[in-house]
Amino acid sequence: MVMKVFVLALILAGIYFFFKIKDKKQDEQKYADNNEEVKAVEMKQDAVCGSYVEETTKYKVRLHDKIYYFCSEECKNKFIDENTNH
Ligand SMILES: [Zn+2]
Numbered sequence: 283m284v285m286k287v288f289v290l291a292l293i294l295a296g297i298y299f300f301f302k303i304k305d306k307k308q309d310e311q312k313y314a315d316n317n318e319e320v321k322a323v324e325m326k327q328d329a330v331c332g333s334y335v336e337e338t339t340k341y342k343v344r345l346h347d348k349i350y351y352f353c354s355e356e357c358k359n360k361f362i363d364e365n366t367n368h
Contacts, residue, residue, distance in 0.1 A: 323336050323338060324337040325337070326339075326351035327351070328351060328357055329350045329351070329352070329361055330352060330358075330360050330361050331353060331357055333353050335351050335352065335353045339351055339352070339353070341354060341355060341357065342358075343358060343361060343362060
């Protein structure tokens with residue numbers, strides 16, 4: 283009888299540690315994913331004023347298969363003017 287309780291406790295402990303390790307691995311995975319998101323936003327240089335802007339900016343222009351990024355509507359318009367007047 284004592285032996286059975288001991289074996290049962292051992293099995294329960296095994297299950298407990300199995301799930302504990304599994305949870306920890308999932309947390310580490312989540313943390314790694316978050317880090318990846320932070321790294322994903324690249325900084326691009328404004329072709330007009332030279333300041334750095336995030337790749338996700340709404341001020342961008344595609345010209346000759348290259349994408350140009352700007353800090354503001356003003357810089358974007360200036361770039362378009364300079365490149366379409368010719
Ligand atoms: Zn600018």
